[in-house]
Amino acid sequence: QTPISQLFSADKPLLSVEFFPPKTDEALEALMDSVDDLAIYQPDFVSVTYGAGGSTRDRSAQACNLLREDHEYNIMPHLTCVGASRDELAQTINGLYETGYRNIMALRGDAPKDADSFVVAKDGFAHASDLVAFIKELHPDIAIGVAGYPEKHPEAPDLATDLRHLKTKVDAGASFITTQLFFDNGDLYRFLDEADKLDISVPVIPGIMPVMSLKQIKRITSMCGASLPAELEKHLNTAGDDSERVRQIGIRWATEQIQDLIEAGLPGVHLYALNRSDVATELMSAFRATAEQP
Ligand code: FAD
Numbered sequence: 001q002t003p004i005s006q007l008f009s010a011d012k013p014l015l016s017v018e019f020f021p022p023k024t025d026e027a028l029e030a031l032m033d034s035v036d037d038l039a040i041y042q043p044d045f046v047s048v049t050y051g052a053g054g055s056t057r058d059r060s061a062q063a064c065n066l067l068r069e070d071h072e073y074n075i076m077p078h079l080t081c082v083g084a085s086r087d088e089l090a091q092t093i094n095g096l097y098e099t100g101y102r103n104i105m106a107l108r109g110d111a112p113k114d115a116d117s118f119v120v121a122k123d124g125f126a127h128a129s130d131l132v133a134f135i136k137e138l139h140p141d142i143a144i145g146v147a148g149y150p151e152k153h154p155e156a157p158d159l160a161t162d163l164r165h166l167k168t169k170v171d172a173g174a175s176f177i178t179t180q181l182f183f184d185n186g187d188l189y190r191f192l193d194e195a196d197k198l199d200i201s202v203p204v205i206p207g208i209m210p211v212m213s214l215k216q217i218k219r220i221t222s223m224c225g226a227s228l229p230a231e232l233e234k235h236l237n238t239a240g241d242d243s244e245r246v247r248q249i250g251i252r253w254a255t256e257q258i259q260d261l262i263e264a265g266l267p268g269v270h271l272y273a274l275n276r277s278d279v280a281t282e283l284m285s286a287f288r289a290t291a292e293q294p
Contacts, residue, residue, distance in 0.1 A: 001102045002074050003143035005175035007044055008203050013291050014044040014268030016076070016178075016205065017280055019067075021048060021059035028059065032066050034277035039071065041284035044268070046071075047105055047145075047178075050078040052112045065099070076145060077101055080109025081131050085123040089131065090138060097139050105145040105178065106131045106169075117155075129168040136173035146170070148177040148204060150191040154225035159194060167198045176202050178270050181209040181220075183253065184229050185260050206261050209272035210279055211236060211250035213243065251279065255286040262290045 007014055017038065022028045035046075048064045051057055064077045077096055081089070096104065108128040111118050120126045125134070132144050146169040149162055156162035166177065177200075182188055188206050195204070211217045214236045221228050232253055239245035258269050269287055273280035 001068070001100050003102045003141065003175070004045055004074070004076065004145065005143040007074075008176070008267050013262055013266060013287075014205065015041065015271075015284060015287050015291070016045045016047060016268065017043050017271045017273050017284070018047045018049065018207075019063065019273070019275055021051070021056060021063040022275065023056070023059070028063060028066070031063070031275055031277075032070060034275075035067065035071060037277045037281050038284060041281065041288055043073065043284070045074040045076050045103065047076040047078060047270070050080050050107070050109075052080075052082050052109065064101070068100075074103070075101060076103040076105050078105040078107060079131070080107045081121065081125040081128070082109035082112065082118070083121050083124075085121055086125070086134065087123070089124070089134065093135055093138055093142075097142065102141065103143045103145065104135055105147075106135055106174070107147055127165070127168075129165070129172045132169050132172040132174050140173075143175045144173055145176050145178050146174040148179045148191070148195075149225070150179055150182045150187040150206075151226055153180075159191070163191075163194055163198055163200070166195065167200050170200050170202050174202060176267075177204045179204060179207045180224055180226060181207050181272055182226050183211075183232055183257070184227070185257055185264075187227075188261070189264070203267040205268040205270045206266055207270045207272055208254050208257055208261075208283070209274070210254040210283060211246065212274060212276070212279070213246055247279070251282050254283055258283065258287050259290045262287070 022031055046067055048060055050060050064075050067073050068075050106128055125131050135144055148166055152159045152162045235249045271283050
């Protein structure tokens with residue numbers, strides 16, 4: 001396993017793809033089969049999300065191990081501060097390290113379903129920056145990714161405040177930033193300009209999610225605070241219940257975002273592929289076609 005911080009290069013943007021651990025053994029097996037299809041596009045790393053409860057956490061570890069053993073992918077396990085004391089977090093981090101992982105996406109996490117807001121666990125951490133510093137102290141050679149929000153985190157009063165907190169995460173030892181999904185590249189470019197003013201100089205990997213249904217994306221954007229551009233929503237409305245048409249619109253929009261980001265010189269693209277390998281392969285193919293243009 002290679003620390004992602006060693007993979008960035010000036011002339012070759014990185015490609016990464018994110019999976020969430022499925023809830024059943026059958027779904028996990030199906031995901032592993034479909035992940036085979038991605039191999040030809042050689043993702044530079046694959047990230048696996050971390051759930052709020054115990055059973056999904058075990059599944060997260062299981063998915064990481066399978067992806068590593070069966071596919072030899074470079075993995076970035078995610079980790080959150082939700083419901084865990086420092087000792088428990090140290091156990092998890094040491095376990096990942098001993099298994100061979102050298103990357104962690106360090107997150108605060110969200111409130112569990114039955115709570116209104118994030119609650120600090122007993123002897124736990126209140127902010128992702130605390131987790132970053134903790135990991136760095138335990139294992140300085142782990143490359144740490146942190147979350148950035150082009151349209152600000154929903155709890156932050158404004159982008160400037162949120163960026164100051166992002167800067168704290170970077171100063172604590174984060175090696176790169178992966179962003180929340182966004183649909184208007186203008187939002188990302190503004191975010192980068194403001195981050196630059198604060199001397200946030202680590203690589204920023206923009207996160208792209210293709211729309212697969214209007215209902216689903218409205219739910220996701222309302223949760224994470226991203227906005228849906230009027231033009232995209234208009235296209236989706238004209239497609240109505242024609243799911244294949246919606247899929248095509250989602251892929252076209254994401255492809256255009258990816259092409260523009262690579263041309264703008266971003267150091268990579270992270271795909272929120274919703275465990276859909278068909279969608280992931282189309283976007284990965286678009287990425288490779290643009291990134292490898294002479
Ligand atoms: P933080 O950086 O701690 O920020 C959270 C809020 O607190 C922000 O509003 C920030 O401005 C504020 N803040 C930060 N530091 C301070 C401070 N010192 N004082 C006051 N306020 C402060 N969730 C999961 O549960 N599992 C996952 O696997 C997962 N993966 C993700 C991957 C990516 C790329 C992204 C973008 C998000 C992911 N999330 C995941 C969601 C994430 O957990 C939530 O967005 C969560 O609400 C915030 O996490 P954070 O790490 O950004 O927190």
